[in-house]
Amino acid sequence: MASVQLDHVSKRFGSTHVINGVSLSIEDGEFVVFVGPSGCGKSTLLRLIAGLESITDGDLMIGDQRVNNLTPQERGVGMVFQSYALYPHMSVYDNMAFGLKLEKAGKETVAERINETARILQLEPLLERKPKALSGGQRQRVAMGRAMAREPGILLFDEPLSNLDASLRVQMRNEIARLHGRLGSTMIYVTHDQVEAMTLADKIVVLRAGHIEQVGSPRTLYERPASKFVAGFIGSPAMNFMAATLVDATDTGCRVNVPGLGDIDLPFQARDVARGASLSLGIRPEHLQPGDPEGDNRFDVVNVEYLGNECCIYLDNATDTFLTSRVEAATPITRGDTVSLHLDPQHVHLFDSDERALARTGADRQ
């Protein structure tokens, strides 16, 4: 059983709190991605699980065992490092065999295991090469092979694709996803790239300043972010935010006023919020559709980015609200145009002054 439980885990370096009481449960065979801006503690959290850093407070369980004081090897983890961490003077084969020999596995078992790993990762023709004779993607595969060869219950990845170029990253992303399906081992993956997080994860953990902001499936995080931070972090281009004022709230919804867009009825439960309170209205670029200018609803097109399959339109209005809209590639809108904007209430997010998302009313609750 390679499930992982974190119970109020904290880490301090001197007087700096890097991880603050993180509790998290990871099921056996799950693919979990830690994501967050730099300095949020995601790598530290991974290193705590790996055993490369000691836990200051709290309990870390792997399976049914408390592993706070166990060495990485005793925890049964394998790790893939950002910079690959291959031994430069050893061949690919030796790199993978180095960790195996210790476990007193027979020579033939070692060879078998490595050949099997090499087959899975298509490293067979490279086994005799030194790391410096490999390309970035090949090195990355060797690093994964080395971590896999010991057949650990838990595989840890520390930003493994950040040193690769864009096309290779997509390719390796797919390989990792396939690998997870094939091995079925628990995988914990750290990245600052939210596309990697969205595409790979069963479960995403969004971290911010040493605590968990939200845990959930990629779909939950994208469609029902629990806070303004998560809403802004997940998705590219990022979600638009507009200042809004609460006008009225009933059982079935609420009415907010947004400068430039006027009063809007939204399906949110806002009866606990004082009338006139300032809120933050969020809407993703694809749910913000431009039309002909009307009344106060006038936005200047600052820039149009043509991306082939779609266009991103950057907008600005008299009250200095900067917004992004995502439209089909064939749009006639060009820079300098003036447009109105229409938003679909079903896709709006509303955040209170503490940046927490307001609950949706009745039928829309999920």
Added chain:
Amino acid sequence: MASHDTAVAGNTSRPSGRERGTRVRRRRVRAAWIFLTPMLIGLLLVAGWPLMRTFWFSMTDASLSQMGGASFIGLENYLVYDDGWYGVLADSLWWNSVWNTLYFTVVSVGCETVLGIIVALVLNANFRGRTLVRAAMLIPWAIPTIVSAKMWAWMLNDQFGIINHILISLGLIDMPLAWTANADLSMWAVIIVDVWKATPFVALLVLAALQMLPSDCYEAARVDGIHPVRVFFKVTLPLITPALLVAVIFRALDALRVFDVIYVLTSNASSTMTMSVYARQQLVEFQDVGYGSAASTLLFLIIALITVAYLYLGRRQLGGDS
């Protein structure tokens, strides 16, 4: 445009790019020679000329009092038969010095390498006051050899030396030892002083190499649960080998021509006499410039031979790595 015209004028089918390439190359070669010339002239004056002169004197019967009136006697300084073999190569004292030099070199450089690695590993660890210790470690290397040798001569003095005093008060010896005078001990005394002095040098080079090592490799080894001793021999040592080879050749070349520490501690005693000490004795004390020059020339040849062999083997080993 200009090069294109040249190509047309010269009626060649070569692409103009390559034409331009050779011109750039020629200009670079010329610049290289301009930069190299002053150093080549300097080397010829300070190394080439004295070397050739020594080589010439080794073929003459020159003496220190009359260098001008020397006459050519061929290889007689090296080896000659005149009712028995004479010359440097027939002198048992010379072969004794050769043996002493090689013994001194192997033992002292060996000790310096091992100790240097240990010191470097300690200094590479993270501890409070590391900078201070690093600076302190360099002191033996910073003191001029003459000064440190004199210092050690006093410390090793058989009657007043602190070393004997400490050893006696610890009860390790009953009688004071004549470190520098006793033929059985003097070589070790010399080696101890040289190791004391040169270990910081090796440690410094190794420390520099250690700091270049990729730290993530060590974390990978930790995750794989590999024993630190195994990591040292399988990861650290192979990765610092290039720096180690450089340190060893520097030290070996120094040790092969060792003179000062031995001359200060034991003067001309045969038990510690090295090739350099032998050559100086012949050339200065016995005033036999021709004979001394022959010894110096042999010393040069032996060092050159060992260096070439070492570099060849070292390169082959490194070449096999890549």
